[in-house]
Amino acid sequence: MxxxxxxxxxxxxxxxxxxxxxxxxxxxxxxxxxxxHGFWGVTVREVAQEAKVxxxxxxxxxxxxxxxxxxxxxxxxxxxxEERIESIDAYVKSAGSAITVEGVIDAFxxxxxxxxxxxxxxxxxxxxxxxxxxxTPAWGGETMGRTFDNVIHHLIDALRxxxxxxxxxxxxxxxxxxxxxxxxTLSQTGRIDRLSEGLCKSSDFExxxxxxxxxxxxxxxxxxxxxxxxxKKAT
Amino acid sequence: MxxxxxxxxxxxxxxxxxxxxxxxxxxxxxxxxxxxHGFWGVTVREVAQEAKVxxxxxxxxxxxxxxxxxxxxxxxxxxxxEERIESIDAYVKSAGSAITVEGVIDAFxxxxxxxxxxxxxxxxxxxxxxxxxxxTPAWGGETMGRTFDNVIHHLIDALRxxxxxxxxxxxxxxxxxxxxxxxxTLSQTGRIDRLSEGLCKSSDFExxxxxxxxxxxxxxxxxxxxxxxxxKKAT
DNA sequence: GCCAATAATCATCAACTGATGAATAAATCC
DNA sequence: GGATTTATTCATCAGTTGATGATTATTGGC
Numbered sequence: 169m170x171x172x173x174x175x176x177x178x179x180x181x182x183x184x185x186x187x188x189x190x191x192x193x194x195x196x197x198x199x200x201x202x203x204x205h206g207f208w209g210v211t212v213r214e215v216a217q218e219a220k221v222x223x224x225x226x227x228x229x230x231x232x233x234x235x236x237x238x239x240x241x242x243x244x245x246x247x248x249x250e251e252r253i254e255s256i257d258a259y260v261k262s263a264g265s266a267i268t269v270e271g272v273i274d275a276f277x278x279x280x281x282x283x284x285x286x287x288x289x290x291x292x293x294x295x296x297x298x299x300x301x302x303x304t305p306a307w308g309g310e311t312m313g314r315t316f317d318n319v320i321h322h323l324i325d326a327l328r329x330x331x332x333x334x335x336x337x338x339x340x341x342x343x344x345x346x347x348x349x350x351x352x353t354l355s356q357t358g359r360i361d362r363l364s365e366g367l368c369k370s371s372d373f374e375x376x377x378x379x380x381x382x383x384x385x386x387x388x389x390x391x392x393x394x395x396x397x398x399x400k401k402a403t
Numbered sequence: 404m405x406x407x408x409x410x411x412x413x414x415x416x417x418x419x420x421x422x423x424x425x426x427x428x429x430x431x432x433x434x435x436x437x438x439x440h441g442f443w444g445v446t447v448r449e450v451a452q453e454a455k456v457x458x459x460x461x462x463x464x465x466x467x468x469x470x471x472x473x474x475x476x477x478x479x480x481x482x483x484x485e486e487r488i489e490s491i492d493a494y495v496k497s498a499g500s501a502i503t504v505e506g507v508i509d510a511f512x513x514x515x516x517x518x519x520x521x522x523x524x525x526x527x528x529x530x531x532x533x534x535x536x537x538x539t540p541a542w543g544g545e546t547m548g549r550t551f552d553n554v555i556h557h558l559i560d561a562l563r564x565x566x567x568x569x570x571x572x573x574x575x576x577x578x579x580x581x582x583x584x585x586x587x588t589l590s591q592t593g594r595i596d597r598l599s600e601g602l603c604k605s606s607d608f609e610x611x612x613x614x615x616x617x618x619x620x621x622x623x624x625x626x627x628x629x630x631x632x633x634x635k636k637a638t
Numbered sequence: 639g640c641c642a643a644t645a646a647t648c649a650t651c652a653a654c655t656g657a658t659g660a661a662t663a664a665a666t667c668c
Numbered sequence: 669g670g671a672t673t674t675a676t677t678c679a680t681c682a683g684t685t686g687a688t689g690a691t692t693a694t695t696g697g698c
Contacts, residue, residue, distance in 0.1 A: 180645040180694040190645080204541050208444035212686060222647050227687060229645095296540045302587065302594070303538040305531045306439045309592030309605075317598055340599040341614050345584040347594075352537065352583025357544030359537070359582075363552055364575040370544075379576050383622035390621035391614055415664040415675040425675080447656060457677050462657065464675095644695070655684065665674070 191229050194219045196290060198226075199240045203293035206300050207237050241301065241315065244294045249319045251279035256326050267330045269392075270385035276323050277350070277381055284354065285373035292356070299355030302347065327388070334392045342388045349384060426464050429454045431525060433461075434475045438528035441535055442472050476536070476550065479529045484554045486514035491561050504627075505620035507561045512585070512616055519589065520608035527591070534590030537582065562623070569627045577623045584619060 197219035201210040212233055216223040230236040259275035260267060283291045301308045324339055331339070356370045368375065432454035436445040447468055451458040465471040494510035495502060518526045536543045559574055566574070591605045603610065 176647065178647045178692045180643095180692085182694070206441055206443060206539070208441060209541075211684075213684085223686080224648080224688075225646060231687095233686065299538045300535075300540075302592070303534045303590040304441070305535075305590055305592055308590070309594035309597060312592070312594050313597040320598060336599070336602055337610075338614070340595055340603045341610065342618065343598070344587065344595045344603070345615070345618050348585070348587025349580040349583040352579065352586065355538040355540055355543070357537070357540055357547070359544035359547050360575055360579045362544060362548040363555060363578070364571070368572055368575045368579070375572075375576070379573070379626055380580070383577060383580050383626050386621045386625035387618035391618050411677065413662045413677045415662085415673095417664065446654080448654085458656080459658075459678080460676060466657095468656065640698095642695105642697085644693100646691100646693080648691075649689095651686105651688085653685080653687105655682100658681085659679095661678075662676080663674100664676095665672100667672075668670095 190219070190221060190225065194221060194226050194229060194236070195240055195243060198236050199243075199290060199293050199297065202237060202240055203297040203300070206304075207234075212236070240294075241297065241311065244291065245315045248279060248283070249316065252276055252319050253322050255279050256322055260326050260329065267326075268385070269327060269330045269388045270381050272323070272326045272330055273346070273385050273388070274381040275326075278377070280350070280354070281373050281377045281380070285377065295354035296356060299351040302351040327392075331388070331392045338392045342384075342391050345387060346384045349380065353380070425454070425456060425460065429456060429461050429464060429471070430475055430478060433471050434478075434525060434528050434532065437472060437475055438532040438535070441539075442469075447471070475529075476532065476546065479526070480550045483514060483518070484551065487511055487554050488557050490514050491557055495561050495564065502561075502565045503620070504562060504565045504623050505616050507558070507565055508581070508620050508623070509616040510561075511558050513612070515585070515589070516608050516612045516615070520612065530589035531591060534586040537586040562627075566623070566627045573627045577619075577626050580622060581619045584615065588615070 194215065198210075198215045200218065201215055212223050212226055215236070216226055219226075226236060230239055255275045255278060256272065259271055263271055280295070284295055298312075301311050304311075320343065324343060327339060328334060353370075353376055358370050360368045361370055429450065433445075433450045435453065436450055447458050447461055450471070451461055454461075461471060465474055490510045490513060491507065494506055498506055515530070519530055533547075537547050539546075555578065559578060562574060563569060588605075588611055593605050595603045596605055
């Protein structure tokens with residue numbers, strides 16, 4: 169079992185090898201590990217081992233461990249960001265003056281929830297990674313902002329159309345609550361499974377897809393529509 | 404600057420030293436570091452250095468690094484859990500048959516938000532730690548459940564009183580969204596500061612305290628009160 | 639067909655990591 | 669007041685860590 173000295177080719181690989189692009193293979197392996205244990209919980213050796221390459225190759229492509237992490241984080245961000253902007257725009261256009269908060273939020277959520285629902289492990293890992301970064305005090309805010317604020321401003325612009333004369337502060341705080349609810353969902357820790365004794369499942373994105381937009385939209389409307397009369401102070 | 408060989412006492416300390424309990428000092432230092440960088444982002448040496456003790460002492464008290472982490476996590480959990488249960492019970496009792504969802508949720512949130520609002524850095528760190536654990540896929544669900552499920556069942560029992568004939572599933576999913584919104588708030592990453600260009604501040608717990616219960620309660624009511632007529636499918 | 643650029647492994651580094659057994663000194667027990 | 673227990677630092681270990689310069693083999697440009 170010990171040193172089975174597998175003969176490993178050195179030097180540039182033959183073109184005919186048609187090995188799945190090493191760079192992508194490293195990113196997949198890194199995504200898998202980072203998503204489960206975070207930046208510090210992973211060693212470059214673990215990643216290299218899973219990708220079946222030498223650790224030096226991973227420095228060749230990404231220079232540092234942090235460079236590798238950032239590359240993982242950005243790879244799928246571009247895809248999902250584009251999808252979300254298209255989804256919001258399509259809804260706003262189709263709804264016209266009948267635009268609703270719930271419609272906008274649903275349009276924003278669906279691209280993510282649908283990708284999560286396919287059961288593709290790699291997207292699943294990626295979303296879990298976002299969840300961790302979003303809750304990392306030291307550098308999470310900066311990284312999330314740099315990567316996603318564009319899309320979020322797009323979302324907020326659309327929400328303004330459904331909420332005339334809305335206060336900016338209420339809008340941002342409402343998004344904040346949405347962000348927290350969404351990222352916990354994406355992190356799939358299995359806590360709700362345990363709490364509900366199996367009644368609800370972290371992996372049941374169909375169930376989440378049905379409930380999340382109504383829940384969140386209702387909160388937005390409560391906070392953003394200044395119907396002061398409705399407020400009742402408890403006790 | 405190099406080796407200023409500070410003469411350090413060896414052996415058991417004099418009783419008259421009245422040094423602040425070393426065990427607590429280690430826990431404080433560990434809390435500070437773990438909350439910022441997570442379990443793997445911290446070395447026992449860093450903690451020992453901040454607590455100004457030898458690394459061996461920290462193994463003396465907590466055996467392993469994980470033991471230290473668990474001790475940090477549990478120390479304040481007991482305090483805050485008790486406060487939350489008392490707060491919920493007090494509200495349920497005082498409200499009587501006028502019990503509302505918003506009232507219950509507010510009672511659940513206030514102990515946390517008030518402690519966060521005092522600006523006590525140590526509670527602030529602890530809450531950030533909870534946020535990270537809640538979003539850790541590998542072991543977050545298990546740890547959160549073990550530590551907090553008791554209180555959460557207490558919360559859910561109270562909510563049932565305000566929501567007769569409620570579906571269990573809707574109740575658990577609603578709590579799930581609440582949990583995500585709360586923990587992101589507690590992680591204080593500064594993202595909303597950046598997103599809103601300074602209009603909203605992560606550290607403004609007074610602002611959060613005013614908005615969170617209405618937002619979340621509204622979501623609960625939308626999901627848990629089966630007023631099917633109100634539902635409108637947006638395109 | 640030569641030569642620079644590219645893509646990979648190998649061998650190794652200095653620094654760091656969690657942990658532990660031994661030494662030391664005060665407190666407490668009897 | 670001697671022996672045991674408790675609380676602390678010291679010295680050190682074996683294993684791991686991120687990183688890099690040297691080496692090797694293939695591709696692509698001219």
